[in-house]
Structures are given as C-alpha cells and as structure tokens.
Amino acid sequence: MGTFDAVMIGLGAMIGAGLFSAFTPAASAAGSALLVSLFLASAIAYANARSSAQLAARYPTSGGTYAYGREVLGPWPGFIAGWGFVVGKTASAAAMALTFATYTVPGPWVKPVAAVAVALLVGVNCLGVTRTATAARIIVTAVLALLAVVLVVILAGGHAPPEYVAGTNHGVFGVLQGAGLLFFAFAGYARIATLGEEVRNPSRSIPRAIGIGLGIVVVLYAAVALVLIDVLGTAGIAQSPKPLATAMGDSWALPLVQVAAALASLGALLALVAGIGRTAMAMARENDLPRALSAVHPRFSTPLRAELVVGAAILVLIAFFDLGTAIGFSSFGVLVYYLIANISAARQPKNERLGPVWLGVAGAAGCAVLVASLPVSAVIGGLAMFAVGLGYRATRLRFGG
Template identity: 45%
Template structure:
C-alpha cells in the first residue's frame, strides 16, 4: 500500500471476526449490566435479557444484510449514506461515536474498579485506555489475536463462577454465608429494587408513576432493564465496522455476527437466571458495579473465587475496550473520508494498515471522558441512547434493500426499528435530554460545515 489514504487490507477470517464480536460484547453484560438489570427488574431480569436479545437479533440481521452489500469500514454510517442519504449516514455515525465513547469509558472504569481502590481508579482507567489504543495502532491482526486470549479467559471465569453460585444455592449457601444469604435466597426479588431504581428519575417511568408499582411500573422496569442490557449486546456490529478488513465479507460478516450474538445471548440468559436463584442483592445499594463479587459473598464464596471473577472481569472489559476503540476509529475514518469529520483523520498507516490518527483521536476522547465521568451506570445509559439510535437507522436502511441483497424478512427490520425507539424512550429522562443535545450539536456542526463549503 503506497498511499496513506488507501484501502485497508483484508486479513480477518470467520474465526477472528467472531472473536472480535464476542470480545466486544462479553464484558459489560456479564460484569455490569446484568446487575443493574436485576436491580430494576428483579425476578423478571431474564425476560429483560430476552427482550434485549430479540431487538439485538433483529438489528443483527439488518446489519449483516447491509454489510454484505456494502463491505466497507464505517458500519451504519456508510450504509445510511448509501441507502438513505448523507444526512442519515451522518446521524448514524455521530450517534455511534457518541455511544461508543461512553462505552469505552465505562469499560475502562470497570477494569480500574477491579484492580485498585477508589482514589487511583480514574488514573488507572486512563492508563488502560492509552495502552490499548497503542495495541490498536500496530495492526488489526494483533488486535484479533489479543482479543482471542482475553475472551477465552473471561468465558472460563464466568462458567466457573456461575457453577460455584449454582452450587452455593443448591447447598443452601453451604452454611457459611450466614443468615443474611439464606434470607436473601428465600425472597423473590421484585422490580425497581436497589439503587438502580434511581435511574428512573425524570424519565417516562416517572411521568407514568412507575415507582408506585403496578403493571405499568413492572413493564417499564423490564423495558429499562432491557435498554441497559442492550448495551451489552451491541458489540456484534463491531464486525461490520471492520468490513473493509474481512475476507469474503458477503459470507463471513453475516455468519460472524449471528454466531457471536447467539453465544452471548445464551450466556447472558443463563447468568441472569443464576442471579435470580441467588436472590435479591443483600444490601441497599443493589448488586452494584460488580454483581458477581456480591453474589459470591452472598453464597459464602470468597478468596480464590474473588480472584477468579476479578481476572475474568478485567480480561472481558479489556477485550471489549480493545475492540470498541477499533470500531470507533473505523467509523471516524469513514466519516473523515466523506468530510463529515475533519479530513485530517482519514489517512491510513502504510506500515500497519490502520487509521492511526483516528485511533489516536478516539483514545484521547475516551481518556477525557474517563477523567470526567461520574458513574458507570450513567455511562452505560448514555451509550445505550447513542447505540439504539444508530441501530434504528440501520433497520431503516435495511428496509430499503431489494433483490439479491435482501437476506432476511422485512418484518425483522420493522421490529428492530420499533424496538430500538421504545427502548430509547424507556431510558432515564436526563440521559435522553443530554443525548438529544449532543445529537443536535452534531447536526449543527455539519450544517455549519456545509454552509462554509457553499
């Protein structure tokens, strides 16, 4: 490759593509979102997981169908431009970048929370982002190799921990967890439990009085739990954003997306059932940002088991962050090529075949958010807002495909579009307002750029 703005090399096969999708999803869902979903929906958390998985499946078919026709970097930014027009493409790309920067910040903070005490967490999280950005700068094949190791470690840790929790429940907490764990296991957790209920303030649930309980409260609790769980499923599209680097994209991308999604959906459903079996969180703060550490304590398992889940959590979050930074940079690359972002981000390294300037810009943005963010769950909600709107546009774009490119029924795209919009409406009011303001800021930026060109 002789030009710094040329095409990316096709190096990723089916196995690498599936691993990148798994590494992008396994992390938030298992180690953060499941706890928040359980706090909100209680015993109905598995239903929230299924709802999120159903919306994700519809979105995945749209993404796979679009990626097969348009195998280039940029994901729905590129698809939206091709199928709907430049403005739709810009909105998709802008929402993706906003949502995934929030995702990266959440993952980095989770890694730090497991490694060091509170005073040093933000600095460690920022250092983690710097290191993983450096890994991405030296080539996507090395990214895929490292992701394979990290996701394997995370899967082993989750399976072992899940087995230990089930064993503790079957043995009645083994007699070592104390009466608190026994009492927790005897109760059926209800919706709107724990500190996660505070996420409802100012949103649709507050308007409809969900906090007062009743059928409306339960439905809205499950809907918001599903919106938070959707954050954990969103990584399957990372394969599509790397479409310019995938071998045989028409065949590889759809298979990789659906395989990765199926594995993760089964895993999340099983883990949500395990948390229900353990019982309600044994404290006023709910399951917290590390639900499986809390669950292990509830069944009397500590020490070595804490080490197992900590290693798994750090590996999973690291793998997710690694793939997320790569996905953001590829979308930024595509937007810069079309001058929707500054063209200075467009060059591709002739040595490593990666968009190094876009990688650096993404890393800097995540570091800034890590240093300024207030809460992991708030970051997750912000990510869900951007990503759900991104997939809504993907479903809309897929609806316009015809002929040989229509791989799935239109009904799946309609369900995906409606599902995305409903889950956005279920998010906290403050998240919706802040997200809408950032989207409008992006629209204003593009409007100014277009006016200056004219």
C-alpha cells in the same frame, strides 16, 4: 482476518459490557421481570444483527451503519448513525476502562489506571488489526474459562452470599427500560461490521460472525442471569455494583471473578477502540469529521490519527463520567445507530435481503421504543449530543468547510 477472529472481536465487546456492567441497572429498572427484559433486548438485538448482516453483505466497507445509511437513506441519516456510534461508544469505552480499574486497584487509583489501560490498548490497535484479533482471542478464551468455574462454584454452594428478596415487578415501563439498558450489553456485534475492509470474504464472513457471536452471548447472559437470580434475587442484583462477586460470598474463587471482570473489560475496550476509530475514519472520508482523520498508516494499515483522537476523547470522559451515566448515554447513541440500520435494511431491494422486510421494521420499532424508555438523564444527554453533531454538520455544509 477470518470469521473466527471477527467473532472473537465481537465477543470481546459484548461479554465485557453485559456481564459486569449492565445487570445491576437493568435489575433496578425491571425488578422481578429482569428475564423478560433480557429476552426483549435479545430479540431486538437479533433483529438488529440480521439487519447489520444483510447490510454488511451488500456494503463490505469500514464504517458500519454510517456507510449503510449513506448508501441506502442518504447523507443525513448516515451521519446520524455514525455520530451516535462514535460518541455513544466513546462513552462505553470509558465505562469499560473504569470497570477494569475498579476490579483491580483501590478507589483513588481507579481513574489513573483506567487512563493507562486506554493508552496501552489504543497503542495495540494502532499497531494493526491482526494484533487486535490475537489479543481479543486470548482474552475471550480466558474469560469464558474463568466464568465457567465461577458459575459452577456458585451453583455448588458452600459459601454464604447475602440473602435478598426477589424484588417487585416495576411494570411495563420498567421492563422496557431494563431492556434498553441490557441492550448496551448486546451491541458488540457492531464491531464486526465496522471491520469490513479487513475481513477475508466479507460478504460471507461478516454475517456468519455476527450470528455466531450473538448466539453465544445470548446463551451466556441467560445462564448468568439465572444463576444470579437464584442466589441473590433481582433485588440483590440491583443493590450490588458487582453482582457476580456478591454471589460468590466468601468463596475461595472470588479472585476469579475479579480477574474475569478485568480481562472482559479489557477485551471490550480493545474491540471498542477498533470499531470507533474505523467509523471515525469512514466519516472523515466523507468530510463528516475533519478530513485529517481519514489517513491510514502506510505500515500498519490502521486509521492512526482517528484512533489517537478517539483515545484522547475516552481519557476526557474517564475524568467526568461514572459507570451508570456512561451506560445510559451509550445506550441512547447505540439504539439510534441501530434504528438507522433497521430502516436501511428494510429499504433494501428484495434480492439483497437475508430475511423478511418485517424483521427490519420490527427492529426499528423496538429501538425507538427502547430509546424513549431510557432514564430521563440519558434521553436529555443523548438529545443534546445529537444536537451538537447535527449543528456541526449543518455549519460545515453552510460554510463549505
């Protein structure tokens, strides 16, 4: 695939997560300082994007920061990054499937329909990345068009959304926690880096795709946030599980929000499965996951076994997770993933850098602060997740498995 297709895969991941999942918990944490949280999350995402682009240019291989961390820092940091990505993004994929089903079917059918969506999209990925890129391009184009109509209708008025107060300022900790939860929405550009072996001219295409995709999403998120704050206030955003739909009130265009949310969630899920499967394949090549997961299908050139196992794991999480838990759990894993990416980029030789070393240092510090600011349940769950992974690798090394 080329730069355009890589951008579309990244957009598919970011748009689904940010617009329809992250604003509500972030507004609850940040209060009236929601825009400050959004700015902080985007600034840290930019530093991470530059670090990811720099590393991808030097190491154009599947696996993303798992591969970069191994090359620059060593096997253990690489494993920490890979484990955080695979487990955290598996939780994120479950959240996207549940979001899709929530917008399309009644309550009792949400989990069964979410499971069917996962099964279908895993099948699409198993058939080959060209089909993944094509589907992502169609979904992203449709979602952006629908969102444009929705925002125009909201701004034009003529409907009656509920009125809420602006909300209070929850202090510095609230701003940081809001940024940590919103960071979940920016993490889609990692999908681009994990496709290193399937992009033409990766040393040029991957950095360009990351920068373009992130820039588009930052502008889009800021526009949506400003519209929501104008109509609902930050307290109203925090109170609504579907803030864009709530802002529409009784407008004729309400079904467009539902269709856009459903399509965006499917796009995010499609890109997530592709990225997780390829990172799992890279880890299996190094025996950090069972070796059988490293197999590539001879006809479709996809990590078939890894993607099937990822699909099964997503189905298990759908049965036990709710959306809020999944966002916090995923944010913990992804922020640790980018912590390793920034440290790796800062340690690269000067002739391999695309930017100043302080940018990687600032990105690493930002990730560490946001991790510590996440809700307590996310921190505890994240620490337990890493303890399991580290224990697995230590046991394998100890007994030679």
